[in-house]
Amino acid sequence: MGGGTLRMRDIARHAGVSPMTVSRALRQPSAVSEEMRRRVDAAVREFGYLPNRIAGSLSSSRSNVVGLVVPSIRNSLYASMIQAASDVLRTNGLHLMIADSGHRLEDEEALVSAFLAQRVCGLILHNTVHSKRMRKLVETSGVPVIETGNLPDEPLDMAVSYSNFEAARAMTLHLARLGYRKIGFVTLPVRDNDRSEERRRGYFAALAELGRPADASLVLEAAGGFSEGAEALVRLVNAHPDLDAGFFAGEVLAVGALFECQRRGWAVPGRIAIASFDDVDLLRHAVPSVTTLRIPRPEIGKRSAELLVRRLQGAPAEPIKVDLGFEIVQRESS
Amino acid sequence: MGGGTLRMRDIARHAGVSPMTVSRALRQPSAVSEEMRRRVDAAVREFGYLPNRIAGSLSSSRSNVVGLVVPSIRNSLYASMIQAASDVLRTNGLHLMIADSGHRLEDEEALVSAFLAQRVCGLILHNTVHSKRMRKLVETSGVPVIETGNLPDEPLDMAVSYSNFEAARAMTLHLARLGYRKIGFVTLPVRDNDRSEERRRGYFAALAELGRPADASLVLEAAGGFSEGAEALVRLVNAHPDLDAGFFAGEVLAVGALFECQRRGWAVPGRIAIASFDDVDLLRHAVPSVTTLRIPRPEIGKRSAELLVRRLQGAPAEPIKVDLGFEIVQRESS
DNA sequence: TCATATGCTGGTAGCGATACCAGAAAAACG
DNA sequence: CGTTTTTCTGGTATCGCTACCAGCATATGA
Numbered sequence: 202m203g204g205g206t207l208r209m210r211d212i213a214r215h216a217g218v219s220p221m222t223v224s225r226a227l228r229q230p231s232a233v234s235e236e237m238r239r240r241v242d243a244a245v246r247e248f249g250y251l252p253n254r255i256a257g258s259l260s261s262s263r264s265n266v267v268g269l270v271v272p273s274i275r276n277s278l279y280a281s282m283i284q285a286a287s288d289v290l291r292t293n294g295l296h297l298m299i300a301d302s303g304h305r306l307e308d309e310e311a312l313v314s315a316f317l318a319q320r321v322c323g324l325i326l327h328n329t330v331h332s333k334r335m336r337k338l339v340e341t342s343g344v345p346v347i348e349t350g351n352l353p354d355e356p357l358d359m360a361v362s363y364s365n366f367e368a369a370r371a372m373t374l375h376l377a378r379l380g381y382r383k384i385g386f387v388t389l390p391v392r393d394n395d396r397s398e399e400r401r402r403g404y405f406a407a408l409a410e411l412g413r414p415a416d417a418s419l420v421l422e423a424a425g426g427f428s429e430g431a432e433a434l435v436r437l438v439n440a441h442p443d444l445d446a447g448f449f450a451g452e453v454l455a456v457g458a459l460f461e462c463q464r465r466g467w468a469v470p471g472r473i474a475i476a477s478f479d480d481v482d483l484l485r486h487a488v489p490s491v492t493t494l495r496i497p498r499p500e501i502g503k504r505s506a507e508l509l510v511r512r513l514q515g516a517p518a519e520p521i522k523v524d525l526g527f528e529i530v531q532r533e534s535s
Numbered sequence: 536m537g538g539g540t541l542r543m544r545d546i547a548r549h550a551g552v553s554p555m556t557v558s559r560a561l562r563q564p565s566a567v568s569e570e571m572r573r574r575v576d577a578a579v580r581e582f583g584y585l586p587n588r589i590a591g592s593l594s595s596s597r598s599n600v601v602g603l604v605v606p607s608i609r610n611s612l613y614a615s616m617i618q619a620a621s622d623v624l625r626t627n628g629l630h631l632m633i634a635d636s637g638h639r640l641e642d643e644e645a646l647v648s649a650f651l652a653q654r655v656c657g658l659i660l661h662n663t664v665h666s667k668r669m670r671k672l673v674e675t676s677g678v679p680v681i682e683t684g685n686l687p688d689e690p691l692d693m694a695v696s697y698s699n700f701e702a703a704r705a706m707t708l709h710l711a712r713l714g715y716r717k718i719g720f721v722t723l724p725v726r727d728n729d730r731s732e733e734r735r736r737g738y739f740a741a742l743a744e745l746g747r748p749a750d751a752s753l754v755l756e757a758a759g760g761f762s763e764g765a766e767a768l769v770r771l772v773n774a775h776p777d778l779d780a781g782f783f784a785g786e787v788l789a790v791g792a793l794f795e796c797q798r799r800g801w802a803v804p805g806r807i808a809i810a811s812f813d814d815v816d817l818l819r820h821a822v823p824s825v826t827t828l829r830i831p832r833p834e835i836g837k838r839s840a841e842l843l844v845r846r847l848q849g850a851p852a853e854p855i856k857v858d859l860g861f862e863i864v865q866r867e868s869s
Numbered sequence: 870t871c872a873t874a875t876g877c878t879g880g881t882a883g884c885g886a887t888a889c890c891a892g893a894a895a896a897a898c899g
Numbered sequence: 900c901g902t903t904t905t906t907c908t909g910g911t912a913t914c915g916c917t918a919c920c921a922g923c924a925t926a927t928g929a
Contacts, residue, residue: 206676208885219909224887234907249675251652255593256885259914263887264589266632266653274621275614284608287635296649298600299633301621315630318585319600338583342540427820453816463822482787483817486761488797542915553879558917568877590915593884 207250216244227252258320266296267323267509268316270309272394274301276425278452278479278498279327282349285502286325293510295322302328306393310335317342323509329353329360330395345512347505351396352524359512359521361505365396368494368527369403370410372448372476375492375529377411381446381474384408385437386420387430387458388450400450400478419444423454430457438473446474446535452481455491459534474535489533497525541584550578561586592654600630601657601843602650604643606728608635610759612786612813612832613661616683619836620659627844629656636662640727644669651676657843663687663694664729679846681839685730686858693846693855695839699730702828702861703737704744706782706810709826709863711745715780715808718742719771720754721764721792722784734784734812753778757788764791772807780808780869786815789825793868808869823867831859 213220218237226233226241233241244250258264267290271279287297298316302309309328313335316324324339327350331339339346339357346358351365369386376384386404391397405415418440423429430449434457438444449455455477462469469475469489477484480495504523512518547554552571560567560575567575578584592598601624605613621631632650636643644666650658651672658673661684665673673680673691680692685699703720710718720738725731739749752774757763764783768791772778783789789811796803803809803823811818814829838857846852 210885220886221909222907225908228887232907237908249672251648251676253593253654253885254652255589255598255654256914257887259587259589259593259916260885260887262914274618275611277609277611277614280609280611280614284635287608287633291634296632296634296653298630299617299621300625300630301618314585318588319630320587320589341583342585427816431820456817457820460820460822482761483790486765486791486794488794544915554916555879556877559878562917566877571878587915590884591917593886594915594917596884596917 206253207248209250209252212241212244212248212250215248216240262320264320264322265294266298266319266321267325267506268298268300268313268319268321269325270312270316271299271301271327272304274299277481278496281498282502282505285499286506287502289503289506289510293506295510295513304390304393306330306332310338313338317344322513323347325349325505325509326357328394329356329362330393331357345509345518347509349501349505351399352522353395356520356522358518359505359508359523361501361508361523361525363496363501363525363527365399366403366406368478368496369400369448369450370407371403371527371529372478372494373404373407374410375531376446376448376474376476376535377407377413379474379535381535383441383444384419384446384448385434385441385444386448386450387433387437387454388420388422389425389454390422397450404448425451425453427453427457427460430454431461434458434461434473444473446470446476448476450478452477452479452484452491452493455493456483456487459487459489459491470533470535476535480530485532487534492532492535493530495528495530497527500525540587541582543584543586546575546578546582546584549582550574596654598654598656599628600632600653600655601659601840602632602634602647602653602655603659604634604636604646604650605661606636606638608633611815612830615832616836616839619833620840621836623837623840623844627840629844629847638724638727640664640666644672647672651678656847657681659683659839659843660691662728663690663696664727665691679843679852681843683835683839685733686856687729690854690856692852693842693857695835695842695857695859697830697835697859697861699733700737700740702812702830703734703782703784704741705737705861705863706812706828707738707741708744709865710780710782710808710810710869711741711747713808713869715869717775717778718753718780718782719768719775719778720782720784721767721771721788722754722756723759723788724756731784738782759785759787761787761791761794764788765795768792768795768807778807780804780810782810784812786811786813786818786825786827789827790817790821793821793823793825804867804869810869814864819866821868826866826869827864829862829864831861834859 209220209223213223226238300312324346326348329348329351348360352362388401389397421433423433477491477493480493484491484493543557544554547557557575560572634646658680660682663682663685682694686696722735723731755767757767811825811827814827818825818827
């Protein structure tokens with residue numbers, strides 16, 4: 202059973218050609234004659250031969266695997282990005298190795314090391330905060346890298362993202378423009394996470410522009426679950442009975458808060474308005490539908506993969522920074 | 536930059552030992568003397584050497600990558616399974632290559648081929664319906680395989696799952712026991728998907744046990760979106776004004792239906808009860824919280840990975856079929 | 870004391886493919 | 900028709916590492 206995996210030379214023998222001809226017939230059929238191609242194809246099909254990509258990679262020092270590190274596989278946000286990236290890569294004969302860092306910087310470093318040891322031909326990292334050691338690791342490897350979670354000041358290589366700062370700022374201004382006077386902000390954990398940090402900064406920047414005081418008690422940090430969102434809302438309202446809008450840095454938090462309002466019979470947006478980050482289906486279909494920021498996650502995945510592919514095809518290694526922007530989606534909840 | 540990647544012999548030279556000693560010091564430190572280990576470690580750290588796993592895999596004909604194919608990366612159900620599997624694999628030095636078949640059988644076959652060409656050391660497949668060619672492909676490769684989406688009659692190798700049939704049957708009986716007289720069932724697309732098919736069969740089996748007629752108009756097939764769930768519910772109610780319960784084969788469908796009830800002011804469960812498949816956070820926190828089937832997704836991922844690891848460590852290649860069961864979670868919506 | 874066991878190190882020969890070059894055959898040219 | 904070019908094929912030498920065996924020390928036994 203399966204023990205005897207075939208090698209190229211076996212196919213070659215059966216086809217009555219040299220191994221080199223088999224190799225060529227498989228990778229660039231146009232380089233061999235009609236006759237050879239026919240013989241090789243026949244033998245390949247007859248034995249169900251699958252070329253050993255490991256050997257191929259070693260020999261050509263070129264791999265066809267891209268490594269991707271996200272903070273959490275579970276999060277559906279990343280899922281839409283991953284899907285889009287995966288699709289583009291696949292049509293270019295590349296595969297995706299996925300790992301999650303669990304939001305731990307040291308784990309990310311270990312994962313990147315492992316990926317580099319596997320000799321991936323490219324890396325996509327969601328995180329944009331890196332240790333010095335990691336930066337050096339990636340740089341000396343010479344592997345093209347894309348960062349996607351934020352627009353970093355000093356990209357490792359290429360970046361495809363949007364501005365968390367601008368997005369949070371824009372939404373805060375939007376809520377103010379709609380007439381909300383007291384806007385609370387619920388952020389995801391900030392530690393080792395520049396995205397959260399940027400969003401918080403954006404919120405405060407907007408308040409400053411509006412000439413409103415920066416009240417730290419209007420900002421709460423919450424882990425990203427439904428309960429945490431509900432809890433945060435309640436705490437904010439208790440502390441600030443005149444709170445008339447809540448801006449949540451994640452869709453799960455926002456929906457958790459929305460459910461809490463339903464349980465307590467608080468009208469949304471009558472009693473309190475709700476706004477969220479990231480346009481997932483859930484927010485569009487919730488009752489009431491939730492105002493949010495549309496971040497072009499699939500486009501980020503697509504562009505990242507495309508840039509990687511282009512670079513692998515020989516494009517010059519110049520730093521590229523793509524800002525795919527965002528969009529405010531005004532809905533019933535505000 | 537980075538052009539000159541170091542080889543083991545370079546490290547060996549700098550450490551004043553042979554390449555073999557470096558190899559051993561890295562893989563089984565106990566096999567070399569204290570002194571050698573020290574010298575090698577120092578050189579490795581000094582130059583930031585990363586062993587080339589491609590070469591290592593080729594040489595030892597042993598890889599450390601597991602291939603995983605799910606119908607859709609986007610679906611959060613798979614995410615919790617993937618996460619759990621990934622964790623177990625990582626602690627055993629294995630990595631995960633992930634691909635999605637988009638529910639297309641022919642794509643799955645292509646992906647499995649590609650994975651086998653990459654010489655993965657194991658496969659996890661969610662799907663359990665396979666073409667003849669695919670079965671042969673996998674069998675002759677000799678690679679251990681786990682199927683996770685259903686309990687197949689003829690597993691390729693090992694299976695870790697639960698019974699879709701029994702789960703759907705149990706929930707239908709449960710709803711009947713609660714007193715619901717007319718239970719509609721909304722299934723996900725059935726084509727090439729034995730899970731959906733099994734669920735539908737389970738629903739009908741329950742009806743038969745209850746001595747109720749098998750009314751095909753009580754079953755609707757819907758693609759898995761919020762709108763589709765909402766739509767399906769409305770169509771069912773229009774066709775059957777006395778419908779008092781809706782059982783949805785996916786959580787997005789169920790929540791979509793729930794939202795529709797909220798929009799229309801239908802009391803849940805007063806006017807109509809709702810039940811779902813799969814226990815995701817959303818269902819627990821929705822208002823009202825939704826009755827559902829808890830499928831042990833993380834456990835499935837964990838056990839799958841563990842079985843794979845054990846097999847790679849030399850466990851005999853015997854067919855194993857693990858049924859991790861399910862559980863009915865009764866909540867407010869029914 | 871010699872013989873056998875044990876611990877550690879290094880040399881050699883692959884793993885299965887591809888890069889590169891050489892050469893034969895066919896085609897194109899003057 | 901000879902010469903140059905083009906087209907195609909095959910041999911050889913890696914790619915970077917590990918399996919396997921040989922060999923030298925030191926340790927253990929009789």
